[in-house]
Amino acid sequence: MIPPIIEAREAGFAYRRSAPVLADVSVEVTRGRGVALVGESGAGKTTLLRLLLGLAAPTSGSVLFDGAPLALGDKRLMRGFRSSVQTVFQDPYSSLDPRQSVGRIVSEPLRSLGLTAGGPRATRRAEAAERVAAALRAVGLPEDAAARYPHEFSGGQRQRVAIARAIVCEPRVLLADEPVSALDVSTRVRIVDLLAELRETRGLTVVMVSHDLAVVAALCPQVAVLERGRVVEQGDTADVLGSPRHPYTRRLVQSVPRLPARPA
Amino acid sequence: MSAQARTARRRSLPLTAGCVLVGLVVAVAVVSLFWVPFTPDDTSGDRLMPPGLPHLLGTDKLGRDLLTQLMIGARIALAAGAGSVVLGGVIGLAAGLAAGFATRWLDDVVSALLDILIAFPTLLLAMLVAATQTASLTSAIVAIGLAMSAIVARLTRVLVKRVLAQDYITASRTSGTSWPRVIAEHVLPNIWPTLTVNLALQFGLAVLAEASLSYLGLGAPPPNASWGRMLAEAQASVFIAPVGVIAPGVLIVLLVVGVNLVADGLRDVADPTRRRRRR
């Protein structure tokens, strides 16, 4: 049995004096077994993602990284965690600082985590530039994109920039919050393809919050269905979405709008 | 490329114009430190003389040289504007950042304090400050700066909250960036444009506020003429000696417009979305 990279163990989260947003959630992310967190708005998906990202600490239970509890105050541990776990957001218009060039945006993890090898400043700069260029190439953007600003790009291209930032430090896990739901249909397919390709070529494990079951089916081998802060069903995507047991999952699957069948 | 160069030039036009206007006032203020046509308390001239020689712009109702007064006034206007903007800006920015980042109840406390400070009339504040020392340009600047800091703080707080809600802040944190660097790299650059424009506006208001404070004897004491007090004192004789009203009035307008143009220009130059169009 491979040990999980990230694990939520009976994790719960509650704001002071209010009902818990999340209760008793246990989810494991093992290498190559990306999990999709599925559910409606208010189900606690985004809160769970924040816990897994180390942006908030659970109010009960724990979040483990490589088997050790995630201590948000421990700088060294968090640096290792941050360079292993990166994220992509839903809205590519809000996730890129409009006042920074793409090169600066993509290189931020390298700078903040001190991931370039030591040596004089110029060498480090050159190495960072090289890695940024490689990341941009990997997401299918031209290299000269680094000198440009976010507003010069379309929504789909911006999402590619965000993905480039997430992969520049070669993380093991990519946590994505509705990475394609703000995009047009044709762009959506291309970004899903890109994520699938990165998963194959870089051994990236994709964890995703999504309400789009088709995208989930395409990208994540495992799924956890959340309803009102609890996991109601969890397992292989094919099992859970293919033959749902819980009534809520069933309703979710049935609600997906489908194209009329092609006549034979 | 020439089209782009032309756009760039057109964009920097307000900046250039603003720099010329502000530069003019600054030049006059600097010259006044070394040379003025008459001493400011020289009342030897006839009263309310029209422009001519030796009083190029005429005299006021006490027979003092108007040009001399205006030149010294430039110094005071700049000091009042710049002094209170720096004071109000620094205190306001710090308080606003603190409130923007604060937890719920601390934010509530700070916001309540700011509301009280804003509701407090600048005049009363000026009297309080003047009571602790003597009324002077400095006490006026402190009073105006304090009043301004509340307004700047409230604006900063809202701007900071808006920026903090953006995903690029979270992205920055998950990239391992520390809070101080997040502030320096993302928060400040993104609130700066709106803040500069507001500070330029505050600069103009400060010049006017100093004018009314010195009119009430709460600002720079005579014979240090401030433009606002000249304006107020010349009111009564506007039909006999219009230059006494027009000259300081025009200078106030030019300075305020100049500062606003500079602020707009700086904002445009710093904004990548205005610098280059989508290809």
Added chain:
Amino acid sequence: MSLLEVAGLHVRAAGGRDLVSDLSFTVEAGERFGLIGESGSGKSLTALAIMGLLPPGMTASGSVVFDAPGTDRTEVVGAPERRLTRLRGQVTSVVFQEPLTALDPLMRIGRQVAEPLRRRQGLRGRALDKAVLAALEEVRLAEPRRIARAYPHEISGGQRQRVAIAMALACRPALLIADEPTTALDVTVQAEVLALLDGLVAERSMALLFISHDLAVVAGLTDHVLILKDGAAVESGSALDVVNDPRHPYARELVDSARVLDAALDRLKGGGTP
């Protein structure tokens, strides 16, 4: 005569750029018509132009004619505001994407729903209260009394969209325009709202102009569709034909994209337990 006849419609931006160009289509009484396009395709502007609600600076040219039974034939393009006000609500009304911004946050739901009923049908007092509850019941809102007393932020997104639909239907329009009405909603809520719209349109033999980027949603609800790209129509026809046999390359790309994602779901069904 068609209920709505759009002929050679152009929408021009302040700078003179065409945002919608030479668009023509008709919607018959009781017909369900779908307008499909991605962001920036001009689909929402088309809806606004039809209502005579274009934002300032934009101008429409061409012709948009309403011919509903019981009212005069109306040309929307160039019509005075007074004439358009009468048209809106009585002949046609809109449901927008974001139900939270479509409702006044400071007004109780009941009063907001009452507003069109009072203005158009002249109802007052008791009769008005009853009509409000009836309108809320009609959009299958459980507990209409509680909803009527609530403020918009106190109810869910799906409930808000139902309220918006109730308001749009209050004056019995001959044509309902729905602009991405379910895009902001969760999938299960979307399914419910779509079913509701489907039922209401059928009950009242009302015409529907449904605008969306989602091919599957539009194809499931409408008979006839038109695909817009960069402000121009690239393909139109019966919904089934367009989805099954798209001609234009862009239409094909759209359908293929939708099929790719659809296929991922189909594979699950086939897979089952390993």
